[in-house]
Amino acid sequence: EDGRVAFGSALHRWGINLPHMKAKGITFKDIIDAYTGEPEEIAKKVEELSKRIPLYEPILDMFCEHLPSPLEAQPYRQSQIWPGSPDSPIGKAMAKVDPNGPLLMCVTFVEVDPHSGVVAIGRVFSGTVEKGKTVQMVTGRQKGLIQQVYMSMATDRVIVDKIPAGNIAAISGLPSIRVGETIAEADMEVQPFESLKYVSDPVVTVAVEPEDVKDLPLFDKVIHKITLEDPNLHFRIDKESGQYLLSGMGELHLEVTAYRMQEAGLKVKMSPPIVIYRETVSRNYNGPPVMGKSPNKHNKLWVTIEKLSEDVIQAIKTGKINEMQSRDERQKILTKEYGWSTDDARNLIAIEDTNVLVNRIKGRQYVEEVIEHIKAGFRDAVNTGVLAKEPIYGIKVNLEDIIVHEDPVHRGPAQILPMTWRPIWGAFLLSDPKLLEPILSFECKVPQDFVSPVISLLQKRRGRVVDITNEEDMVIVKAELPVAESFGIADELRSSTQGRAFWATQFSHWAPVPESMQSEVIKQIRTRKGLPPTPPKPEEFYDTE
Template identity: 45%
Template structure:
C-alpha cells in the first residue's frame, strides 16, 4: 500500500490514506513501514464515504483504505506485510524547507502539549519539519517560507495555546567545490584506519535522485547501470552504500579490505552524523559524494566497535571536507511579478537591490510580467518594500528555485553570523583540528 495522505483526527488519532495495490488489509494486521524501517499494527480499517469515515474491517486490492493505529507513518510511506519489499517511488515535492523559527509555549506547563501539536503538524504536512536544538533546547519549525510558518503558528494558536516565536532564520547548506583526499582517519584506540575521499556530487546524479530514478531501495544492478550511463566508473557505480538527504551519497570502493561489511552500519552512522551537522557552521551537508577508498581494521570485533568506527569516519570525512574548498549554499527564491508598464523600473530596482537578478520581462497588454531570482535571506521585508515602491499595485509571488553558493564577499560574514547564533566560536575549524596526532 502506498500512503499519500495523513490526517490527525482529534478522536481517532493518525489516519493514513492511500491506494492498496495488492493483497488485503484487515483490522489487527501487523505491517512493515518500508521507508522508515519500522513495524506497526493496523487497529482499524476504514474507507471514506465523502467526508465520513466508515469502519469496514477488511479491504482488498484496488481500494483506498484509511488505516488507524499507525502513529509514526508519513505521506510517501510504503506499507507491506513482508519486510523485504521494494518501496513505491517516493513523493517528490517542488520545494524544501528553507526558513526556520524557534517556538516555545508562553507557559512551561504547556510544553508537553506543544510537543504533541508539533508532531501532528509534521505528520499532516511533510514540508513542515520540526526538530529540537539540542544545544539550547529550543523547538524549531522549518517551512517553505514565512507565510508557511505563519500558517503553522495559526494552527497552533487555534488549539488555545499561547506561544512565543523568534524571528525567521534562513537555512543554509554546506557543500564542497572540489575533490579532496584520500584522507586517513584513525580510531581513538589507534587500532583502525579509514581512508576517505570527498567530491561534489555531479548535477546529473542530483537530477537522478530528485527524479527518483536511483534509490538505495531499488535494484542495485539497474542503479549501477544508470550511474555508469552518466559517467561513473564501474567500481563506483556498484559500490553505493547509501543515498541520504539532502542529496548525499557514500560509496565503498575498497579492494580486498577485510571486515568492511562487518563495520558497514557503524561507518554509515558516522557518515550520517557528519552530514547532519557539517564542520563550517553546523548546517546540513548537501550534494556530497563520500568514497571509502581503503580500511585497515583490527581483527578483534571488541576493538572495532561503534565508539571507534563512528568518530573515526566523521573525523576523516571532515578533514577531507575542509580540504575540498568548502562553502555555504543559500536558498534562492523565484519571484514572479505583474505590474503596470510605468512601474517596471520600480520592480526591477527592488529585485536588484536585494541581491537579485532579472530572468525575463514579458509584456502582456498594459501589464508587464517580471520573473527574477533573489536570496531567501533578502525576502523577509519584501512585502513592505514592494508595496511602498509600487503603491500597492504589484501582484507578486515567491517559490523556491534552487540552492546557490553564497557570494565569496559575504561568506565569512554569513558563517560568523550562524556560528554566533549557535553559540560557537566565530572562527570555523581547520582541517588540522580533526587530524589525529
C-alpha cells in the first residue's frame, strides 16, 4: 500500500503501483482490457496505456521515497562492499561521501556507444570524476585518461565536466575496462571493491557465423559489443575447426543474444546448442611425483595433484581467494579457514578458474627464470583437459621438484610448457578422472491438475524432484535438471500443461555424469571435436628416468 511494489511491462513501457493507481484512477481491469482484442487493436491500446501510466514515474518515485540517500546509507554499507580499512584516508572519505577525497568508483555496467566508444557506468563513492583526469583501474592493473564525463538524464546522456561522490557517472576513454572494475586515484594504493558474483557459469555453447560472409566486419563489431556489455557471454574461436563459439547461461540466453544481433542488423546462423562439461578427479594422486621432461630432455619437472575441497572452490568463485591478494592475506585465509599447511598457503602462485598451482620446489637454481612459463603451462593444462578437451575443475597442482638447464637457450617456453602440461595430464589420468555436467535448479508453478505431467516430464529427462509445496490453488515443484536434458523443455512443458505452467531455471552446480553414461558422453564429445573416441593413457604423458 505504501508503493513499495510496482507492476508493469518494460517491453511495453507502462507501470503502476498502488499510489499511482489511486492518483490516476486506473484498475487492473483497465490493463486486462488493453490486452484484449485483435492484435492491431491491442497494440493501439497498449501504446495509449504507456502514455497514461509511463513506467518511469512509479519507478523513480519508489527510488526517491524508499531508498536511503548516499549520505545516509554509505557509512553502514561501506564494510559490506569494500574490504579496505575504514580508518584509511579513502575509507574516511567514503563514509562522508566526500567529493574532495581520493577518487573511488565501482563500474557496474559497460556499454558500447557508436560515437563515444566504450562507456563505463558506475557509482562514485568518494572524490570526483573529472574530464582529463588520469586514473588507475585497480583490478586491471593499468592506468588511463578519462576523456569524457557524462550524466544520464532520462534516456539522454549529457556531457559534464565532473561528477562528485554520491552520484552515478558515465565515463569514456579508459582501455579494456570490464564490469566490476574499481577506478581510483592514479598513484594511490587501494583495495578493489568485492568482485561481482554471477548466478551462473556459461554452460551452453553454439557455433555462430554471419549468414553473409560480407557481414564479417559487422559480426566482429556486434560480438565485441554484446560480450562487453554482458559478462555472462563468452566468445572464442576454436583453433582447430575455426568455428566462432558463443557460450551463455542457457538456451534462452543464447536465443535472446541472437535477437540482439538481429536488432543490430546482423543475420546469423547458429548451430544446435552444445553442453559445456568439466573434468575433475575423484581422489588425490597418491603415487610418487609424476615426472615430465622437456622435448630436448635437458629439463625435468615433478608434479602431484590433489582434489580441492568444495569450500575452497566456492572461496575462489566468490573472489575470497584471488591472485590480487597479498601473499600474507591469502596465506592467512587458507591456513585459518581451510586448514592448509603454511607452506602450501604461502606458495600458491597461480589461480586459473577453480584450479590452483602451488610451488613446493626448494633449493633449485633458475626456478625464477622459468616460473612464468610453468604458470602458462599450468593454465594450458587446466583450460583444455585431457579426457575430452573440456576445462578442468577444482584441482590443486603441486610442483614438487625441478631440474633446469643452466643455458637459457635450452629452457625457453617451447621446452618448459610441454614439460609442465604433460605431467599434469599424466597425474590427472592416474587419479580416477571423471566428467562433470552442469545442473539447473528448476522451479515450476502449476495448477494441481497438471502436477503429474510436470513430474513425468522431469523424470523422463533425468530430473530429480527436490520439493513440492502448495500455495493456495497452485503447486510449486522444485527440481534439479541436467542442462543436457533441458533443450526443448519449454515447448513440451507448454503442451503438457496447456500453457498454464509458470517456470524458471538457473544454473545450480556441477555434478558427475552418471557412471553408466560417462564413457559414452566422453566418446560423443571427443568425436564431435575430431579426436580419437578413446581418451589417451597416462603413460603417453609422463616420463621415466
